[in-house]
Amino acid sequence: MSRRPRAAALLLLPVLAAGCGGADTAAAGDPLLPQDAASAAEVGLVDVPGLGGVLADGEGFVLYMFPxxxxxxxxxxGPCAGSxxxxxxxxxVIPAGGDGIDAELLGTLPDPNxxxxxxxxxxxxxYRYAGDVDPSTAHGQALLLNGAPWYVLDASGQPLTTDPRATP
Incomplete structure (x- = not known):
């Protein structure tokens, strides 16, 4: 291998090592992905056509889980949390539950972001989906991104594994 390709390969190593996602690769408070931890959070239900009542944040934006x-x-x-x-x-902070939410199912985990x-x-x-620009929309439902599909949750905490073509 000549010096140029070897040098180029060495320059690419940090980029390849960074990857996309994975809790082991992101530092707490990722400087490339500034996100604020809120002083309050509410989880409620919104009705989404084709899905029914699904979890949403206090502003009505649909919430998803990642298998x-x-x-x-x-x-x-990292980049996954950008989308x-x-x-x-x-x-x-203790999250609050709105109507139809079982407060005993609410909790928290350390956020590496x-x-x-x-x-x-x-x-x-x-998680919210960046493509849901309006409340009560679920454009991320069953979307295959970052290595797996994303699903909304119903009030019992179960993922709704629907075909994305059936979701408006």
């Missing part, structure tokens, strides 16, 4: 999180593990970090921002709160906490429901970390 690789395997209940109680945050794997969506799927977590419902993050500051340390010590903000250094705060990610709100969970039934053990699943909760």
């Amino acid at each position: 690789p999180d395997v209940r109680a593990r945050v794997t969506c970090t 799927w921002p977590p419902l993050a709160v500051a340390d010590g 903000t250094g705060g906490q990610i709100v969970t429901y039934g053990g699943y970390p909760l």
Whole structure:
């Protein structure tokens, strides 16, 4: 191998090592992805055509779960969290539940993106989708991104694994 290709390969190593997601690769308070941990969070239900009542944040934006999180593990970090921002709160904040929400299913996990906490429901970390620009829309439902599909949750904490073509 000549010197130029070897030097180019060495320059690419940090880029390749950075990857996309994975809790082990992101530092707390990722400087490239500034996100604030809120001082309050509410989880409620919104009605989405074709899906029914699904979890949403206090502003009515639909919340999703990511199967690789395997209940109680945050794997969506760094660039992944840019598309799927977590419902993050500051340390010590207890999330509130609106009508139809089982408060016993609410909890938090350490957030490697903000250094705060990610709100969970039934053990699943909760995320918004950047493509949902309006409340009560679920454009991320069953969307295959970052290595797995993303799903909305119903009031019992179960993922709704629908075909994305059936979701408006």
